[in-house]
Amino acid sequence: MRGKFITIEGTEGVGKTTNIEFIQSWMNSKKLTFGTTREPGGTPLAEQLRELLLAPREETVCNTAELLMMFAARAQHLNQVIEPMLSEGAWVLCDRFTDATYAYQGAGRHMRDDLIRDLELMVQGSLQPDLTLILDIPVQVGLARASERSAPDRFEQEQIEFFERVRNRYLQIAQDNPQRCVVIDASRSLDGVQSQISDVLENFWESR
Numbered sequence: 118m119r120g121k122f123i124t125i126e127g128t129e130g131v132g133k134t135t136n137i138e139f140i141q142s143w144m145n146s147k148k149l150t151f152g153t154t155r156e157p158g159g160t161p162l163a164e165q166l167r168e169l170l171l172a173p174r175e176e177t178v179c180n181t182a183e184l185l186m187m188f189a190a191r192a193q194h195l196n197q198v199i200e201p202m203l204s205e206g207a208w209v210l211c212d213r214f215t216d217a218t219y220a221y222q223g224a225g226r227h228m229r230d231d232l233i234r235d236l237e238l239m240v241q242g243s244l245q246p247d248l249t250l251i252l253d254i255p256v257q258v259g260l261a262r263a264s265e266r267s268a269p270d271r272f273e274q275e276q277i278e279f280f281e282r283v284r285n286r287y288l289q290i291a292q293d294n295p296q297r298c299v300v301i302d303a304s305r306s307l308d309g310v311q312s313q314i315s316d317v318l319e320n321f322w323e324s325r
């Protein structure tokens with residue numbers, strides 16, 4: 118049987134990394150075979166593209182180059198990691214996927230949705246995640262959390278308005294895809310966040 122594809126999304130510092138560890142424990146408790154991966158990244162080539170994308174630089178990265186690099190990394194990741202694992206029946210837990218492109222390059226950078234959709238179709242065909250957890254938090258809270266952890270990358274140097282557009286797009290995506298997406302209130306204590314995630318995962322498990 119084909120594995121399930123679960124993605125986790127949200128604006129900067131929303132707690133994806135922290136909660137991925139929690140989801141991994143849940144998957145272990147269900148004795149699932151699974152892999153955890155991330156975007157951009159997940160293969161040696163895609164991780165190199167990630168470094169190129171995230172590094173602050175003096176040269177302005179044009180929006181089209183940024184979009185194409187995101188999808189180049191995704192094509193490699195799907196081909197080398199995600200598709201083979203799902204075909205073998207393993208579950209895949211992925212830190213960000215194409216929703217991030219609609220949110221960051223679409224809403225954040227004002228790139229046209231139809232361009233993104235064409236690339237999505239070319240790179241992933243009809244493949245979509247089975248479940249997407251969208252962690253939601255006021256932008257300022259997330260940026261403050263992220264800044265305590267490390268120096269800002271190229272995206273984290275954007276203005277607050279950029280992240281507001283990203284957040285709003287994520288909420289819109291959730292509204293448009295209620296069968297796939299669940300919004301998690303990530304502004305609560307970690308215990309509160311993980312209790313909601315646990316409920317969502319158990320529901321998903323029952324209905325799979």
Ligand code: T5A
Pocket residue numbers: 127128129130131132133134135136156157187212213214215216217218219221222262263265266272273303304305306307308310
């Ligand atoms: N990107 C990506 C695009 O533009 N387009 C795309 O298509 C894709 C795929 C990737 C960047 O690339 C962009 C988006 C991103 O800018 P990333 O590493 O995936 O970068 O994204 P970040 O958001 O930068 O990831 P972070 O690691 O910064 O944030 P996390 O993982 O969401 O947050 P985490 O878990 O590290 O938590 C941050 C801090 O908050 C604390 C944690 O302990 C940690 O210190 N924390 C909490 N504190 C209190 N209460 C809670 N509930 C807490 N949860 C976590």
